[in-house]
Each structure stands twice: as structure tokens, then as C-alpha cells.
Amino acid sequence: MQGVKKIYACDLNLGEEVEELKSLYTREALQRKLLYNELQELRGNIRVFLRCRYDSRSQCCLKFLGDNEVLAPNSKKPFTFDKVFSPKSSQEEVYEDARAVIMSCVDGYNVCILAYGQTGSGKTFTMQGPANDPGVNVRSLKELLNVCEQRENVTYNLKASMIEIYNETVHDLLSDTVNPLEVRAQGTKIVMPGLIEMQVKSLQDIDQIMKLGSKNRSVAATKMNSQSSRSHLIFMVTVEGQDKTTGACSTGTLTLCDLAGSERVSKTEATGQRLVEAAAINKSLSSLGQVFTALKTGQLHVPYRNSKLTHILQPSLGGDAKACLFVMVSPDIENLSETVSTMQFGSNAQQVQLGQAKKNISNNPRGS
Ligand SMILES: Nc1ncnc2c1ncn2[C@@H]1O[C@H](COP(=O)(O)OP(=O)(O)O)[C@@H](O)[C@H]1O
Ligand SMILES: [Mg+2]
Structure with a gap:
């Protein structure tokens, strides 16, 4: 007893x-x-990295001053970024700096990686990259799979989707149908009814999803008589985790955007369909800039709804979210005016270091 x-x-x-x-x-x-x-x-919740494309045929017109500054020819004041990557930088180095932010989606954060710059500046190389030297997309998905496998105390479920925004219309790249997707706000979330989400369990799954998405993208581009550089490509991964001990659930998202070319199209060049494309790109990229400005100045109203791009990115820009903006530039002197305008765009976002201040403002409206 x-x-x-x-x-x-x-x-x-x-x-x-x-x-x-x-x-x-x-x-x-x-x-x-x-x-x-x-x-x-x-x-700062938005980190800005500049990367200059490598070109074996031409000299780089920019001067890299240490890890954070880059000087354009004929200018005295350098641009400052969280990090600058010269043409010699490798895909590994670039990924390494975005890694910590990317991996926080495993802990339930919304994370967004954007590549901005003129066509030919290396956006797709940095985000997707060639099979033998993959970019941020493939590297982060590989590591996500690894981290989820290693954390024995949490059960993870990874789902991926891929969309394209062309002329302010959203297309599901994992679907055979061409019906545009609707974008709706649901609480703090954004939903696109009917969007296909595919389970990701292995590297083969990632490979298959990417292949299907890019096949559908080129089919759509041919149908619309357009080029991939004229649309935004968005790859989204949802990471759901359930703690085996406590039962607590977390949901994080990783949104990877290869944006449409930011180059200004000359008036003579842009007629008919090209003019419509240029106007749609201009609208969405300037909306993105306005969102950064609103976040920077702590405005209570952030104009997310001005374009499909910013509406979809709303949960991943601002608030508790973490973002990395890659501003991509060409090494050629002929592209200097586009390069400077890209660096100005990045510089505007660079100063969005006020996540904390914005919170204080909204918590304490009288400022007392
Ligand atoms: N860092 C780099 N090293 C080597 N080649 C690069 C690099 N960045 C871009 N390229 C090459 O330059 C060309 C244009 O790059 P791309 O990524 O397609 O530009 P974008 O997507 O901005 O239009 C491609 O052939 C690409 O492989
Ligand atoms: Mg591209």
C-alpha cells in the first residue's frame, strides 16, 4: 500500500x-x-540590399566603398544601404545576408523578399538563378525544408503557390485555367479565392512547382504577346507549425517577388499594348514606393490598396512583418540614369526604420 x-x-x-x-x-x-x-x-523591419550585375564584357561604373556605400560616377555623395554587393559577389553571399530574415517565417512571421530594378539588371538571376547556381528562392526553400525537418518538437506543413500580376490582373500560375484571381481582405489576411496551394515535402516538389509555374507563365506570355519582364512574379510559401508539446500553432509566410522591370519606357516606344503595360507597371511600382514612404513617415493610412501588388503584399510589409528589398543595378554607364533612379527607390525604402515609432504613434494617438 x-x-x-x-x-x-x-x-x-x-x-x-x-x-x-x-x-x-x-x-x-x-x-x-x-x-x-x-x-x-x-x-529596421525593411532591409535594403543593393546588388550590381556581373558582366564579363564591361567595367562597372559604380564605386563600392566598403560594405554599405556605393558611389555613382560624377556624384559626391554615396548611397547607403544595409549592404552593397559588387558584381563579384556570389549567390551564397547574397543569400547569407537575407537568410536570418527569411528563416523567421518558421517562427510565424510574414516575410517578404523583393527584387526591384530595370530589365536585365539581374533580378531573376538573384531570385531564381540558374540550376547550377541557384538564387534566393531555391536556397531559402531548401533551408526551410531542412529547418522544419530538424525541429523535432514541431510538426510543419509547407504549402506553395505562384501567381503573376500582369496589367493589374492576377493569374494563378499553378492552374490550367486562365481565370483571373480576385484579391480580398479578410481581417489581417489577404485571400485569393480559388488559388492553388501545393504541398511541399521535398526538393523534388519544389522543382516540380517551379517548373509548372514557369511553363504556365511562358504559355500565358505567348498568348498575351508579352514578355515576362512586364509582369510581377510572386512565389508564396505558407509555413504552418504545430508544437507537439504545447499544441500551439503558428503560421508564417514567405513571399518572394521578382518584380516587373522598373525602366521608364519612352513615349515613342510605348504605344497600344506596351503603353497599357507600362502604365500598369508604373502604377504598381509607384504604389510600392508610396507604401514605403507612408511607413517611413509613420502615416496612419498606408495606401496598400492602390495596386494589386501592394494589396497582396500588405500582410508582409509593415506591422510585424520583415522585408528585404534587393535593388538591382546594371554595371553599364549607359544605364546610369536608370541605376540612379533605382538607387533612389532603394534609398527611400532604406529609411523605413521606424517600425517601432509607427507602433508608438498608433498606440498613443495624442503623442503624450
Ligand atoms: N550576378 C550575376 N552573375 C552572372 N550573370 C548574371 C548576374 N546577374 C545577372 N546575370 C545575367 O544577366 C542577364 C540578365 O539577368 P536577369 O536576371 O535575367 O535580369 P532581370 O531579371 O532583371 O531582367 C542574364 O543572362 C543573367 O544570367
Ligand atoms: Mg527577369
């Missing part, structure tokens, strides 16, 4: 211990998330 009592007491103690460990664990997980968030907020 005594023995049974002892065992029973022991069992009770164990139960208590498990409960205590559970709560300690939950607290620790929360703390980790908060600390990471704080660190990112100190650094």
Missing part, C-alpha cells in the same frame, strides 16, 4: 514537473520570438 502511495505521489510529481516544463518551454519559445523581433526592429 505504502509503495502504491509512493508511486502515486511520484506520478503526481511527474505530472507537475511536465506541466512546469511545458510552461517553461512555452515561455522560452515566446521569449526567443520576442528577442528576435526586437533585434530586427532595432535594425
Whole structure:
């Protein structure tokens, strides 16, 4: 009898211990998330990286001054970014700097990576890259799969979708049908009813999804008599995690955007369909700039709804989200005016370091 009592007491103690460990664990997980968030907020929620394309045939007209500054010819003041990558930089180096931000989607954050720049500046190379030297997309998905596998205490479910925005119309690139998708706000989320989401369990799944998406994209481009550089490509990954110990669920998203070429099209060049394309691109990219400006100046109204692009990106820009903007430039002196305008766009976003300040403003409207 005594023995049974002892065992029973022991069992009770164990139960208590498990409960205590559970709560300690939950607290620790929360703390980790908060600390990471704080660190990112100190650094700014939008990090801006400049990368100059490599070209074996021409000299680079830009001067790279250390890790953060780049000087354009005939100008005295350099542009400053979180990091600048010269033409010699490798895909690994570029990925390494965006890595921490990307991986925070595993902890339930909305993360967005954007590549902005004129056509031919290396956006697709940086985001997708060739098979033997993959870019940010493939590297981050590979690592996401690894991290999800290694964390034994959490069950993860990864889903991917791929869309294209052409002339302010959203197309599902994983679907055979050409019906445009509608974009709706649902609380803090954005939903596109009917959007296909595919399970990602292995590297082969990623490969298949990417192949299907790019096949559908080129079919659509041929039908519309357009080029891929005239549309925005968005690859979205949802990471759902459930903690095996506590049962707590988290949902993070990783949104990877290869934006349409930012070059200004001359008036004589742009007629008919090209004029419509240029106007749609201009509208969405300038809306993106306006969103950065509104976030930067702590405006209470951020004009996300001015374009399909910014509407879809709303949950991943601002608030608790983390974003990396790659501003991509050409090394050629002939492209200098586009290069400077791209660097100005990046510089505008670079100063969005006010995630914390914006929060203070909205929490404390009288500013007291
Ligand atoms: N860092 C780089 N190193 C080597 N080749 C590059 C690099 N960046 C771009 N390229 C090459 O330059 C060309 C234009 O790049 P691309 O990524 O297609 O530009 P964009 O998508 O901005 O129009 C492609 O042939 C690409 O392979
Ligand atoms: Mg491209």
C-alpha cells in the first residue's frame, strides 16, 4: 500500500514537473520570438540590399566603398544601404545576408523578399538563378525544408503557390485555367479565392512547382504577346507549425517577388499594348514606393490598396512583418540614369526604420 502511495505521489510529481516544463518551454519559445523581433526592429523591419550585375564584357561604373556605400560616377555623395554587393559577389553571399530574415517565417512571421530594378539588371538571376547556381528562392526553400525537418518538437506543413500580376490582373500560375484571381481582405489576411496551394515535402516538389509555374507563365506570355519582364512574379510559401508539446500553432509566410522591370519606357516606344503595360507597371511600382514612404513617415493610412501588388503584399510589409528589398543595378554607364533612379527607390525604402515609432504613434494617438 505504502509503495502504491509512493508511486502515486511520484506520478503526481511527474505530472507537475511536465506541466512546469511545458510552461517553461512555452515561455522560452515566446521569449526567443520576442528577442528576435526586437533585434530586427532595432535594425529596421525593411532591409535594403543593393546588388550590381556581373558582366564579363564591361567595367562597372559604380564605386563600392566598403560594405554599405556605393558611389555613382560624377556624384559626391554615396548611397547607403544595409549592404552593397559588387558584381563579384556570389549567390551564397547574397543569400547569407537575407537568410536570418527569411528563416523567421518558421517562427510565424510574414516575410517578404523583393527584387526591384530595370530589365536585365539581374533580378531573376538573384531570385531564381540558374540550376547550377541557384538564387534566393531555391536556397531559402531548401533551408526551410531542412529547418522544419530538424525541429523535432514541431510538426510543419509547407504549402506553395505562384501567381503573376500582369496589367493589374492576377493569374494563378499553378492552374490550367486562365481565370483571373480576385484579391480580398479578410481581417489581417489577404485571400485569393480559388488559388492553388501545393504541398511541399521535398526538393523534388519544389522543382516540380517551379517548373509548372514557369511553363504556365511562358504559355500565358505567348498568348498575351508579352514578355515576362512586364509582369510581377510572386512565389508564396505558407509555413504552418504545430508544437507537439504545447499544441500551439503558428503560421508564417514567405513571399518572394521578382518584380516587373522598373525602366521608364519612352513615349515613342510605348504605344497600344506596351503603353497599357507600362502604365500598369508604373502604377504598381509607384504604389510600392508610396507604401514605403507612408511607413517611413509613420502615416496612419498606408495606401496598400492602390495596386494589386501592394494589396497582396500588405500582410508582409509593415506591422510585424520583415522585408528585404534587393535593388538591382546594371554595371553599364549607359544605364546610369536608370541605376540612379533605382538607387533612389532603394534609398527611400532604406529609411523605413521606424517600425517601432509607427507602433508608438498608433498606440498613443495624442503623442503624450
Ligand atoms: N550576378 C550575376 N552573375 C552572372 N550573370 C548574371 C548576374 N546577374 C545577372 N546575370 C545575367 O544577366 C542577364 C540578365 O539577368 P536577369 O536576371 O535575367 O535580369 P532581370 O531579371 O532583371 O531582367 C542574364 O543572362 C543573367 O544570367
Ligand atoms: Mg527577369
